[in-house]
């Protein structure tokens with residue numbers, strides 16, 4: 303039997319008759335948590351968020367309560383809250399649904415968070431391609447302002463805070479929080495060096511700033527409703543709350559599904575929830591957390607020890623979908639983007655596609671990233687164009703190894719992990735590609751095969 | 757610069773909301789591009805002047821962000837997502853279908869100026885790939901046949917421009 307979804311954030315997503323205006327939201331109990339929040343002490347809300355154990359849903363999985371604790375409050379400078387709605391990690395499409403279908407949930411979550419950290423002003427940094435999402439948010443903010451859920455003296459609490467929706471313009475690196483801040487300030491989105499530029503200490507306008515993902519900020523609303531301990535009961539210790547898994551690629555029913563952390567395994571997600579693969583196809587590989595996450599091979603055995611010491615011995619289908627389990631198998635849950643590939647997938651082409659993306663998106667500040675990532679793209683492109691060499695797999699790995707860990711921001715890792723993991727797990731296919739082409743060349747045949755992924 | 761009064765009004769409302777004037781640079785680029793269709797040298801200089809910045813401060817933004825353009829697009833601006841999930845769903849074949857119908861390569865504007873066909877990176881709707889944007893409107897699950905139908909309508913001027 304298919305495991306049951308736990309719809310917390312997505313409670314009303316795709317619900318018939320549910321609309322994205324404020325009346326519908328309020329009718330369904332909306333803004334009650336904000337009313338409650340403004341009667342609480344801000345530090346008590348922060349304490350609840352810490353107790354909840356909620357980890358960031360944007361990619362890194364850092365506990366939100368801890369991040370909020372790092373806020374530099376001694377400086378006396380204004381504090382800013384930024385909602386990261388750049389949603390651009392390939393394979394991820396959850397924030398879009400919240401923005402389009404339930405924007406007030408985000409606004410309520412944000413205002414609760416803003417009050418908790420006593421932000422002077424809040425921003426939603428939304429990717430430029432969300433034309434409609436931008437209009438929906440602008441309208442929702444005006445509706446909320448009319449009802450005094452944001453703006454001056456919110457609900458008579460004496461606390462004031464506004465939200466500005468700031469549009470990006472097509473650059474993936476704006477999702478990286480310090481790149482985002484540079485972009486917000488009117489510059490190119492060149493990420494900043496950390497330390498010293500941890501946003502909680504030196505963020506927007508050199509002031510303490512909290513950057514959280516859309517989904518994380520929605521969670522705040524539910525933490526106020528359930529209390530930190532109540533929220534922590536969902537999922538498992540260290541992996542609390544729900545996660546929205548966005549499944550794309552070769553499954554029958556791609557889509558977004560919300561489960562309590564650990565409630566579903568990768569196998570259940572693919573076969574029971576998403577209806578399995580197309581007829582006659584077999585599972586080949588899965589990228590479980592957005593295209594930056596390391597790929598998992600369908601016939602691998604995953605063994606090791608979890609954080610709490612329990613030993614595991616899993617096939618790909620047994621992996622519980624949560625932060626720690628995916629980390630333990632050498633990948634990550636990242637942004638929740640699960641990309642499924644069946645046995646028709648050419649791994650060299652798939653990596654060439656991914657490399658194209660990262661080469662396009664490097665901001666160009668660090669030499670290893672600016673030079674290395676396009677180089678990796680060039681190699682994989684050459685391979686699919688019919689000029690593969692047997693040593694290319696090693697070359698690719700060596701370039702990736704020289705990028706990861708040597709750059710200003712985590713984009714360096716994001717671009718290297720796919721290459722490192724594809725080569726670690728599918729090296730035979732990379733070598734085979736060269737051999738095949740050599741054979742065809744010898745026979746005087748067309749060397750390059752027609753490609754579908756690049 | 758001949759900006760529409762609505763654009764000027766939006767700009768005047770927006771600038772003072774930000775903690776610094778410079779923060780309004782990217783939003784102004786969007787507003788002026790929407791008004792003019794693209795960002796000319798004159799437009800970039802105008803934005804710089806409006807914000808008390810140097811033209812280079814705007815030019816460096818415009819050359820960094822893929823969505824900002826220094827040239828007008830064709831009548832129809834067709835963007836095909838090519839990133840892995842959409843590619844697994846057949847986005848490259850979809851694009852080939854557009855290329856064939858429009859008689860122009862991806863990355864270019866057709867000779868009659870009717871369409872600009874571009875690849876773009878993941879548009880965060882990967883469950884419904886291949887994803888295609890026409891202007892600001894999104895279309896999902898676009899296979900090569902649907903692409904051909906869309907293209908025919910565009911050629912006849914019967915398809916919404918999404919502006």
Ligand SMILES: Cc1cc2nc3c(=O)[nH]c(=O)nc-3n(C[C@H](O)[C@H](O)[C@H](O)COP(=O)(O)O)c2cc1C
Pocket residue numbers: 357358359360361362363364366386387388389390391474475476477478479480513514515516518519711712713716
């Ligand atoms: C290259 C890169 C791209 C990123 N893109 C996004 C993104 O699109 N959305 C997002 O929420 N976080 C993204 N992040 C993570 C952010 O830097 C940041 O950790 C996150 O917004 C913090 O929010 P959270 O703790 O609620 O997850 C990205 C990080 C990197 C290194």
Ligand code: SF4
Pocket residue numbers: 475492493663664665666667668669671672709710711712713714
């Ligand atoms: S790692 Fe790449 S994206 Fe990040 S700052 Fe360096 S050059 Fe820019």
Ligand code: FES
Pocket residue numbers: 392393394837838839840841842843877878879880881882885887
């Ligand atoms: S890959 Fe096309 S929308 Fe994500």
